[in-house]
Amino acid sequence: MFTLRTLVEDPSLELRVLVPGPDGALDEPVAWVHNTELPDPSRYVRHRELVLTNGLWADRVAPAEFVANVRRADAAGIVFGLRQETPVTPPELVEACRDARVPLLEISPAVPFTAISEKVAALYTEERQSALVGMVRRGDALATAISRGAGASGVLQVLRREHELPLAVVDRMGRPLAIAGADLDAGALRAVATGLTHRPPPLELDLGSAGRASLFLVGAVGDVDAALVCLRPVHELSRLEQDALEQAARFLSLEVAKQQAVQAIEMRFASELLEMVLSGGARAAEVPGRLRAFGVDPDGPLAVWALAFAGAEATLPGLAEVVGEFFAAEGVPAVVAAGSQDVVTVLSWRGPEHPLAERLVAAVHDRFADRRPVVGLGGTAQGSASLREPLVRSREVCRTLRRTAPGPAVRAYADLGTYRLLLGMQNADTLRVLTETVLTPIREHDAARGGDLEKTLRAYLDHDGHWAATATALHVHVNTLRNRLAKIADLTGRDVNRTPDRVDLFLALEAADLL
Structure with a gap:
């Protein structure tokens, strides 16, 4: 101007x-x-x-x-x-x-005034011509950067040759794809990710200590997948700077689309690997080659993990990418496959699994703060030919953890009792039938009379059927305890002194907790 x-x-x-x-x-x-x-x-x-x-x-x-x-x-x-x-x-x-x-x-x-008007028109024409020439030159530079594989970082380098602006490219998962002159902490990245979920996304955001930032949206396949973030509010940007940022955002759309295509291919290959392991037969022969393609040694020890969110029946978009990033940052070769209910990882690993799995849980929780991630460890296979059993085990443990009340986020197959695995394999309707058949009479009695029959039953089973220990824990006389257990037998038709009946009562309580 x-x-x-x-x-x-x-x-x-x-x-x-x-x-x-x-x-x-x-x-x-x-x-x-x-x-x-x-x-x-x-x-x-x-x-x-x-x-x-x-x-x-x-x-x-x-x-x-x-x-x-x-x-x-x-x-x-x-x-x-x-x-x-x-x-x-x-x-x-x-x-x-x-x-x-x-x-x-x-x-x-x-x-005359017309001299001023003519001068202004000439200045404006010159300015627009210069802007158009600059846009063409910038477009050539951006296209060259993309074609040579410079990625999002190359796009930011082209921008900063003309404008000394603090810039970053952040995707909808809060991952920084490129940073140039900007300082974004975890809170700022989450704020950008949250902003991109809005419809429509905001064009300005308050990023806390990073200040107020302008967002130039980057779309790939018909949706907003990332943002070119400039740590300046819109009113502080000149028209030329805004035009340059908008142009760069369009080129970034090509880069993001390319990355998404690569990730989709990798995810499909990883999912096919799980199908090969589970199907066995002729397809199992392809497993070693597929593992090598991901940098995983098929002849060494292989651990299988399944990750999901507690209380959820489905995974969230971007979860597999977060898991993949974690193992890449840890320097652990791994194949990460996204399923509808969990994310399975096959990794080359020697040594204790729990510490690494706990770090994975923490990393996922940082990205999905409102969710509780759980990891089922299926054990270690000595080579790719033995992967099927740990794969099945990891998913069963993960399924059990998804339905379990708050507790450890990481469990191995050996950590869970057989009864938990059996219950975890049942669908919600089966668990509900078991619970209602056994516990409904007890709960209706407690609700109508203000009783403690369910509490008494839980205490009795927790103390392995010891009368004195249970009575002490409940602060009641042993005779009172006997009367309550007799009432439970009357209501349910199950006597706690008989092993099959005690098993029914125990499983009903566990099923209720899972629900």
Whole structure:
């Protein structure tokens, strides 16, 4: 954009500054020029336009009122044209501009207003031509960066050659794809990810300690998949800077689409690997080659893990990518496959599994703060030919953990009792039938009479059927305990002194906890 100083420094216009206005006013951008003799031009003058006038309004309104009207329109300033009738700019106008802090310029009677209009048009044309040339050159540089595999980082490098802006590219999972001159902590990354889930996403965000940032949306396959983040609010960006950022965001869409295609291929290959392991037969012979393609040694020890969210029947978009990033950061070769209910990982691993699995849980929780991740460890296979059993075990343990009340987030197959695995294999309807058949009479009795039969039954089973220990824990007499257990037998038809009946009662309570 051109400025008042640009016009003043052109000798052909013969402009003289009478009132410079506030500090820096002469260097503020001017949008256009507006010739008017209306007493109140505020309805027609646009923001940052330069008002050209000969003062023909002077017989209808005082200079102070005219200046106030111009100021209300937020004009860039006033140019007063001298003529034969007014060879000197009226002192009242000069004083009014000084009081209102509005820049006032005087133009020689020998120079018509059309000279200013022509100069402004030429400046505007030159500016637009320069911007278009710059956009073409920038487009060539961006295309070259993308074609040579420079990725999102290459795009930011091209931008920063022209504009020293703090920039980052962040995807909808809160992952920084590229950073140049910006400092974004975990909170800021989460804020960007949350903003991208909104429909429509915001164009500005408060990123806490990083300040207010502008978002230029990056779409891949019909959706917003990332944002080009500039750590400046929109009003602090010039039009040229905004145009450059918008252009870069369009090129980033190509890069994000390419990355998504690669990830989709990798995920499909990983899912096919699980199918090969489970199907056995001829397809099992392909497993070693598929593992090698992911950098996993098929002849070494292989651990199988299954990860999901507690209480959820499905995974979330991006979960497999987060798991893959974790193992890449840990330097652990792994194949990560996303299923509908869990994410399975086959990894080369020697040594204890729990510490690494706990770190994985923490990493996933950082990305999905409102979810509780759980990991089932299926054990270790000595080579790819033995993968099927640990794969099945890991998923069964994970399924059990998904349905279990808050407890350890990481469990191995050996950590779970057989009864838990058996219950974990049942669907919710089966568990509900078991619970209702056995526990409903007890719960209805407790609800109607304010009783403690269910609490008593749990305590009795927790103390392995020891009468004295149970009575002490409940703070009741042993006879009271006997009466309560007898009532439970009457209501359910199951006697706690008989092993099959005690098993039924125990499984019903465990099923209730799973539900």
